[in-house]
Amino acid sequence: MNYNRILVTAALPYANGPVHIGHMAGVYIPADIYTRYQRARKRDIKFVCGSDEHGVPITIRALKEGITPQQVVDKYHGIIKDSFEQMGISFDVYSRTSSPIHHETAAGFFKKLYDGGLFEEKETEQFYDEKTGTFLADRYITGTCPVCANPTAYGDQCERCGSSLSPEQLINPRSTLSDSVPVKRKTKHWYFPLQDYEAWLKQWILEDHKEWKANVYGQCKSWLDNGLQSRAMTRDSNWGIKVPVPGAEGKVLYVWFDAPIGYISATKELTDKWSDYWCGQDTKLVHFIGKDNIVFHCIIFPAMLKAHGNFVLPDNVPANEFLNIEGEKVSTSRNWAVWVDEYLNDFPGCEDVLRYVLCANAPETKDNDFTWKDFQDRNNSELVSIFGNFVNRTFVLMHKLCGSKVPPLHAEIVDDDDKWLIEEIESTSKRVEENIENYKFRDALFEVIDLSRKGNQYLQKKEPWKKTKDQQKQIDNALHLCLQLTANLAILIHPFLPTTAKKMLRLMKVVEKMLDWENAGKVKLLSTGYSLRPPELLFRKIEDAEIAAQIEKLKAGLIKTETPTEPQNGKQIMENAALKPEIVFDDFAKIDLRTGTILSADKVAKADKLLKLEIDLGFEKRTIVSGIALHFSPEEIIGKQVVVVANLAPRKMRGIESNGMILMAEDKDGKLHFVKPENNIDAGAGVS
Numbered sequence: 001m002n003y004n005r006i007l008v009t010a011a012l013p014y015a016n017g018p019v020h021i022g023h024m025a026g027v028y029i030p031a032d033i034y035t036r037y038q039r040a041r042k043r044d045i046k047f048v049c050g051s052d053e054h055g056v057p058i059t060i061r062a063l064k065e066g067i068t069p070q071q072v073v074d075k076y077h078g079i080i081k082d083s084f085e086q087m088g089i090s091f092d093v094y095s096r097t098s099s100p101i102h103h104e105t106a107a108g109f110f111k112k113l114y115d116g117g118l119f120e121e122k123e124t125e126q127f128y129d130e131k132t133g134t135f136l137a138d139r140y141i142t143g144t145c146p147v148c149a150n151p152t153a154y155g156d157q158c159e160r161c162g163s164s165l166s167p168e169q170l171i172n173p174r175s176t177l178s179d180s181v182p183v184k185r186k187t188k189h190w191y192f193p194l195q196d197y198e199a200w201l202k203q204w205i206l207e208d209h210k211e212w213k214a215n216v217y218g219q220c221k222s223w224l225d226n227g228l229q230s231r232a233m234t235r236d237s238n239w240g241i242k243v244p245v246p247g248a249e250g251k252v253l254y255v256w257f258d259a260p261i262g263y264i265s266a267t268k269e270l271t272d273k274w275s276d277y278w279c280g281q282d283t284k285l286v287h288f289i290g291k292d293n294i295v296f297h298c299i300i301f302p303a304m305l306k307a308h309g310n311f312v313l314p315d316n317v318p319a320n321e322f323l324n325i326e327g328e329k330v331s332t333s334r335n336w337a338v339w340v341d342e343y344l345n346d347f348p349g350c351e352d353v354l355r356y357v358l359c360a361n362a363p364e365t366k367d368n369d370f371t372w373k374d375f376q377d378r379n380n381s382e383l384v385s386i387f388g389n390f391v392n393r394t395f396v397l398m399h400k401l402c403g404s405k406v407p408p409l410h411a412e413i414v415d416d417d418d419k420w421l422i423e424e425i426e427s428t429s430k431r432v433e434e435n436i437e438n439y440k441f442r443d444a445l446f447e448v449i450d451l452s453r454k455g456n457q458y459l460q461k462k463e464p465w466k467k468t469k470d471q472q473k474q475i476d477n478a479l480h481l482c483l484q485l486t487a488n489l490a491i492l493i494h495p496f497l498p499t500t501a502k503k504m505l506r507l508m509k510v511v512e513k514m515l516d517w518e519n520a521g522k523v524k525l526l527s528t529g530y531s532l533r534p535p536e537l538l539f540r541k542i543e544d545a546e547i548a549a550q551i552e553k554l555k556a557g558l559i560k561t562e563t564p565t566e567p568q569n570g571k572q573i574m575e576n577a578a579l580k581p582e583i584v585f586d587d588f589a590k591i592d593l594r595t596g597t598i599l600s601a602d603k604v605a606k607a608d609k610l611l612k613l614e615i616d617l618g619f620e621k622r623t624i625v626s627g628i629a630l631h632f633s634p635e636e637i638i639g640k641q642v643v644v645v646a647n648l649a650p651r652k653m654r655g656i657e658s659n660g661m662i663l664m665a666e667d668k669d670g671k672l673h674f675v676k677p678e679n680n681i682d683a684g685a686g687v688s
């Protein structure tokens with residue numbers, strides 16, 4: 001298929017908080033690389049995005065902060081937009097779904113499907129808050145988790161134990177709006193019959209798009225194999241796009257119905273010719289998203305587009321997996337994330353370093369890990385020591401040995417090493433091109449860095465600094481080619497590190513036109529005799545102290561979702577009287593219980609219930625903070641054997657990190673007793 005234009009969409013970020021580096025790595029950086037490259041190829045391309053501003057989490061946040069949903073989205077739309085601009089994400093338009101043009105477009109889309117008789121109307125029972133007169137989405141209901149007894153679990157999920165729940169499972173369910181007990185009430189909604197599109201989707205994805213990334217194709221296949229069902233495309237709420245049909249008062253479009261239509265609205269905002277991009281069958285539509293959005297972009301939205309009938313379908317959906325932080329999954333509710341706005345404050349002028357690290361380490365085929373140490377290593381040993389070093393050496397030597405001008409190339413003495421370098425410049429640009437076209441951005445970036453590494457090898461071999469005055473021709477040739485290589489590096493690195501490419505243009509005193517992709521691979525980009533600017537470093541070294549500060553910041557910002565006040569002991573469990581819900585053996589087997597011996601016990605300042613214990617587990621010593629100070633004096637427990645939950649995640653109490661928990665039993669008078677082996681045995685022995 002030959003395309004005449006490309007439309008790139010990037011997942012609409014949710015205007016409920018700032019964006020973090022996982023979003024950048026998964027969606028916006030790859031989308032921007034792809035777009036910048038296509039623009040450099042002079043292709044007709046539009047890059048659209050905007051804030052997703054509807055949905056329940058926004059109304060909940062507004063409720064918690066005592067402001068309106070509009071104020072919430074205004075705040076985060078501004079922060080997110082700013083982060084993208086500073087990171088050099090070059091959208092042609094960054095719109096928002098609260099805009100009138102989007103309301104009109106999304107409502108019109110729904111109306112067309114409705115008029116075509118494509119929705120099923122169904123009445124179901126849903127939870128309702130009688131005090132405020134509103135239907136409650138699952139998130140609006142809280143209660144006690146039946147799995148872990150967390151008293152503030154949501155109707156869709158418990159954030160402490162991660163179980164997915166339905167509101168019916170909660171013990172003592174309450175409405176978060178009024179704290180009243182929710183009741184069931186009938187409500188009508190419009191369902192989109194996905195099953196009607198199943199056969200078509202199977203053909204379109206599983207047969208016609210076998211080239212899609214394995215993670216995307218696999219997820220689609222599993223959805224399709226499991227069979228599709230009708231999905232409600234409306235919700236009871238006052239925040240969102242009003243359902244534009246009779247009898248739909250108090251109902252809005254489901255946020256996942258309206259959000260992808262946001263791509264269409266954004267394009268409308270951008271250009272009067274929006275329908276060329278959306279309705280021309282010669283448009284290549286590409287959705288950049290994270291893996292959590294695959295079903296919406298590969299199944300639901302295409303089925304909607306198909307049902308509507310006027311629009312082009314995506315050619316590819318190169319979704320990425322997730323980026324973890326320091327070995328743990330990103331959690332916005334626990335604040336385990338690196339926020340882009342904060343990064344930009346902490347590392348001013350280093351947006352390209354983050355772009356580099358997030359692309360070099362992008363979760364293209366599997367979940368990947370971001371660590372601050374790796375961030376530092378990649379900056380210091382790749383950007384500074386390889387790429388930056390090559391450009392800097394070339395400029396320093398050219399000023400020193402060639403009178404600050406581009407030296408000539410003496411054809412009569414061009415040798416095999418020179419030919420090798422010329423060949424590498426040409427072939428690398430082809431490989432970069434091929435990788436970007438196939439959404440392999442890591443491989444493409446690796447090629448660029450590798451080319452600069454080859455530049456260093458070449459210089460090392462030529463050693464122009466060791467040549468004598470009568471070997472000026474050899475000096476000229478070496479630096480002539482290194483300068484042509486520098487010009488090529490600027491072209492090739494530009495989609496990845498746009499700010500760096502601009503700095504290089506400045507050094508070479510050439511205009512932006514040079515970055516046109518048609519120049520890639522050519523070795524006559526800088527004219528002989530042209531004078532160039534003095535060297536300037538492209539990157540700076542990142543120091544250990546900066547990295548230590550970031551790791552400290554990440555850990556200090558972590559919010560424990562558990563009720564943080566009371567130390568863990570048997571007490572809370574006893575008060576719950578009834579048995580906890582049944583578990584299977586595998587649940588129990590996850591708990592690593594070990595025998596340990598108390599080596600020391602100290603009172604914790606300003607905490608009269610806490611003791612800080614050092615426990616010998618045989619294979620290591622542990623600090624555990626335990627709420628037993630009112631039951632035992634420190635002296636009387638030293639040397640006692642105990643049973644420890646050895647794989648409990650660390651938690652901080654009064655500034656002390658506690659690494660485990662000691663098992664205690666509570667008698668009817670409320671006195672605590674250690675649970676321990678009948679006879680003293682080796683420390684570290686497993687308990688099961």
Ligand SMILES: [Zn+2]
Nearest residue numbers: 145148158161
């Ligand atoms: Zn739970």
